[in-house]
Amino acid sequence: MKDIEILLRGFAMLVDGENYAPSMVKFLNNFSRQCKSHSEDQNTYLGNLLESFLAACRNLPEDAFLNKRNRRFNIALYEAVFTAACREAFRTKREPSGYLNAEYVAALESDDQFTKAALEGTTKTSNVEMRLKRAKQIVPAL
DSSP states (O other): OHHHHHHHHHHHHHHHGGGOOSOHHHHHHHHHHHHTTOOHHHHHHHHHHHHHHHHHTTTSOTTTTBOTTTOOBOHHHHHHHHHHHHHHHHHTTOOOOSOOOHHHHHHHHHOHHHHHHHHSSTTSHHHHHHHHHHHHHHSOOO
């Protein structure tokens, strides 16, 4: 169920990331409980938002979200890019439009502050905040 956790983390950071507090498991469980009260329209919107985000990723290289060292999916990079790219669309309740630029994703991944916040103590509030902050500074909203 790692795929579900990845999607959940992306949505949790987008919707409620400013209220993040460790542990990640507790944060995700609380977010999941909150989602039980979502309306069908709200869930449909979030599904469409995700599909639009994936469409915006269409031109990215296949390995855009893979860790360059170990070739594993980089959850921290995905959730940060998803949050940054979708932030304005979510705020205005529309679907993101346009395409993600591979250079922005690569720039975020190689950013010293982002990398430091993604390598150790990854669930510390300060590191989560730093990753989201750097993503919003580097990756334009769609």
